[in-house]
Amino acid sequence: MSLREEQRSAASPARRWTLVAVALLGLALVVAPFTFGMFTKGPEGATMMSAFRPFMHAPTLDGYQADLRQIDAGVQQTDGSVNAFLSGGAPDTAAFDAFFPDFASFDHQWPAIDAKMTNLMSQVQGNLGNYQAIAALPSFNLFAWFFVIPGALLALLALGALAFPAWRRGARGALVVVGVGLVVAPIAFQMFSRAPDGTRMMTTFRTMETTQNVEQIQSYFGTMAEGQGAIRLDVVPALERRGLSAAQVATQFPAVATLDANWVHILNDMTPMIGAMSDNVANYQAMRSLPPMTLFPWFFVIPGALVAGLALAAGSGRRRESEAASVPFDAVLEPITVPPLSVREGV
Amino acid sequence: MSARRTVLSRLGFVCRVVAVPVACAASLGLVGALSPSPAGASSSGRTALVGTFKITPGACFGAAVSGTYFRMIDPKGSVATGPFFSNPDSTCPNHTFTLAVPGTQGGLVTGHYQPNPTPAFSATGGALASDIVQPQSFTAIDFSIATNKKDPQTGQSVPCPQIWVKNGKLSGQVEAWSAAWNKLYFNQGSPKPNGSHPGLTLPISGTYNASTHAYLLTWSSQVVGGPFNGFTGYWHLAGTFVPAKGSK
Secondary structure: OOHHHHHHHHOOHHHHHHHHHHHHHHHHHHHHHHHHOHHHHHHHHHHHHHHHHHHOOHHHHHHHHHHHHHHHHHHHHHHHHHHHHHHOOOOOHHHHHHHOHHHHHHHHHHHHHHHHHHHHHHHHHHOHHHHHHHHOOOOHHHHHHHHHHHHHHHHHHHHHHHHOHHHHHHHHHHHHHHHHHHHHHHHHOOHHHHHHHHHHHHHHHOOOOOHHHHHHHHHHHHHHHHHHHHHHHHHHHHHHHOOOOHHHHHHHOHHHHHHHHHHHHHHHHHHHHHHHHHHOHHHHHHHHOOOOHHHHHHHHHHHHHHHHHHHHHHHHHHHHHHHHHHHHHHHHHOOOOOOOOOHHHHO | OHHHHHHHHHHHHHHHHHHOOOOHHHHHHHHHHHOOOOOOEOOOOOEEOOEEEEEOOOEEEOOEEEOOEEEEEEEEEEOOOEEEOOOOOOOOOOOOOEEOOEOOOOEEEOOOOEOOOOOOEOOOOOEOOOOOEOOEEEOOEEEEEEEOOEOOOOOOEOOOOEEEEEOOEEEEEOOOEEEEEOOEEEEOOOOOOOOOOOOOOEEEEEEEOOOOOEEEEEEEEEOOOOOOOOOEEEEEEEEEEEEOOOOO
């Protein structure tokens, strides 16, 4: 491109408009993470994902369900055959409750605890795939930078092209590349399928990751600990006082013995999970306050397509302007000297 | 209150800095030496009690509880009325009291850390620290206490415990007081490692009889983070203070 062409291009309002639009889009991408608070909320989301990672495996989640089933089996057996054995015939619930008040207190609360906890674990299990889909995305720590870096690049390229017309051809190509990159990135990261998974997980966790729910689970934990303690320290010793050895207790009341034997393991399992749930209430709320995940791919695709389109339009505009303006403009400034044609050359 | 906090912080700072190459006790001695007051006494009229707060084992007599014990207050509860977490392994009729048994060093040592051993836990998550108290079962898993230069829950550097007496009243800080249970740590200091008093966290208070050396120390500390987030530990230490050699 000659210096005159560049001067003409610089004077073209149509081309300037496209570059200004690209610069504004770039700046909007830079500003968006600040507006949405992504620099703090992104890392909080990353912390939450990281905190849940140790638990989000099928065997681990199956283990929690098994723990709950073991507790339930122990409670049922205590209510049934243990009660009958200690009552000397049919179960005598009133007498049993009077004799073992700590167990009775737990026993009355257990059905609600079991239903809630089992449902909670089922919901978590149901979202394992959704969690894994989000975990497969780039870290939320980087999330804001996915907006800022291409946005800054777009703005710099557009502003540079506006300020230095000689850069325009190169800048236009670069803008097309960045725009296409923005369109392609969500497809490459499978954001269109994973983001809805993330939205589903966030929706499910809405009722789980609350202070109220966590406090309720903490209270369940206390109740379960007290109930298991009553079985371990009151009921089983009562069986032993009736002449049963530990081996006989294990044989006749296997669910009770299994619960006793596995209780520490159950605590080892459940306590860190309750801790993770408790520690991540604020992180979840931060994530929740971001725009829905399903929109995120479009935050890249739409500006990317616009930028690529504008950059291409600027190029075609330049050609049209060049074609339209070159003859009269050049004719005035640079008259072309045409050498005379000979007959032979003309043939 | 803020002036008091500043003095505490300064002393804590001295303790923290000197603790790296020298034992905390030496730093407390240094503070005393720099002070115009007699060894262990500060210009505010408080005397630093440097030594071991030997603890009397907890004991239950019906509903009455004496000696050294711990209670855990439910979130939204109060120190005075609870509700309290019930520990089925408590030997008291009222399971909300978990009694303490003195550890190998007899109790809380001021001017020194009494850190967690390595490893700090058994394979099943039982705490192994036994300097201050013997590990006690809490819902079937042993818990214990230690004071560490770096608080294991928050990762923050904390000063070693310091207790002062003035007119028979005790004050001080136990930021480093840390409970271990089920492979988890819970800071139970007052103030907390960042100097705050969240929730039901209350400063150390108590009494000291200079002639008999009998003391009573109490404080509460809200758990921040983890499975017991929002619960508050109430600590009741009673026993006899034994000054360190060279200390008043």
